[in-house]
Amino acid sequence: MLAQHISEVEWQARCELAALYRLMAHFRMTDLIDTHISMRVPNEPNHFLINRYGILFDQMKASDLVKIDHDGHIVEAYDEGKNVNVAGFVIHSAIHHARPEIHCVIHTHTADGIAVSTQKDGLAFISQHAMKFYNRIAYHDFEGVATDLDERERLVADLGDKRTMILRNHGLLAAGISTHQAFHDMFFLERACQIQVKALSMGGQMTWPSPEVCEHTAQQFDEEDHPEYVKMAFEAALTLIATQKADYCS
Template sequence: MASAALHAIANPSIRDYVSDAEWQARVDLAAAYRLCDRYGMSDMIYTHISARVPDEPNAFLINSHGLLFDEMTASSLLKVDMDGNVLTKPLENHGLHPAGFVIHSALYIARPDIGAAMHTHTTAGLAIASLKCGLLPLTQMAHRFIDHVAYHDFSGPERDPGEREKLAADLGDKKVAILRNHGLLSVGPTVAEAFNYMYGLERACQAQAAAMACNTELNILPDDVVEKSTAMYAPGAIRRYGLLEWEGLLRKLDRLDPSYRD
């Protein structure tokens, strides 16, 4: 539990200084960072997951830039407003990542329904984001997203607040996006759902990249089969993904290292 010892020294708990609603959002978000790392979706310190503060809709929580994902705790997360003002004292030498602010503030400003957002730079996500064909309906996992994925063209790292409107417009009302030549994005009403969307999209990208790398003919499904399968994943056609799984994922983290709750 070396990481827990680090947090105890460098990151005192702010539990008594925030509302119950904010604290719960912090715990869930810290858990998402730990899970992102455990499932191989982190990129050292260079991607980000966020959550809107439930009782402060014009503010959101995001990582202190410089902490690894497996070091994240509920107390280490920054609270930021939509103008980029950091509302909590950051850890020394750990501030707000400019691209993280631009991407996540764009989503929260444009979509009041978004409660959490996740952005990754995984190998599989980058591979599919670099293919002109994008995500293909090769697998059942891909069928969950194929009719509900947005695309956003790359114009350089998203550090200019002026790019927020374009990103939000390209996402539209979708839950996931492929950022061309850049990575993957997911949003949801809750941290649990945003994480689940990303987990599924990542697996679909991994499968496609692996299949296309085999240098043999792909088994392309008939259009009517794809249409039938994707319809089963239409919004409202099935339970909300992520909610049922989330408590189990938290139990997993609690067994491994509960310091995310600090």
């Protein structure tokens, strides 16, 4: 069994990441075998875990995850023979390398997220969910499928010190100092995009909160984004897949 060959702390990280993959499937934030979630390996700042390419998110297990370095090399013998998607490596390695405080990175290709990413003005601050990201979201222009290593520098420069980003004509990205924070940000960002798409489809006039109200609301979210709160939200979400724990932690 794989767990016998690795440290307890890494195995727990693998279980948590596998659970996050399944939560993303539960909330329908998947794209067949594409898109990725990565997690920095505890006590190993230059290594991170990412999905074995070809496994559906709702079938992800701790043993399916692959430990790689910032150059995309598999670093443990027990992961040899597993495939890693190049685009996933490029996007995630860029952020993990440039932002040492980032623990988890989520990238999605949902229909609503991509729809908003095609809008010239990007995310519209018309909902409470969207206002969480007021003046707190970055944008990165589309350059094609992310397989060019040179794009890493531009992606990191565009992200700056922010945690969330819209990849134009591509999808969404959330980078958190914890798994809980990354999940919480992505959940709210995806919901904000869903609301925007529905609101635009109605065709009527929309109400637009003032910049002052948007900033006030964003600051309220900043205060609410306490580690204990986002952890509580993540653990509550895990109850939705509690019956799968023995499977994803294997």
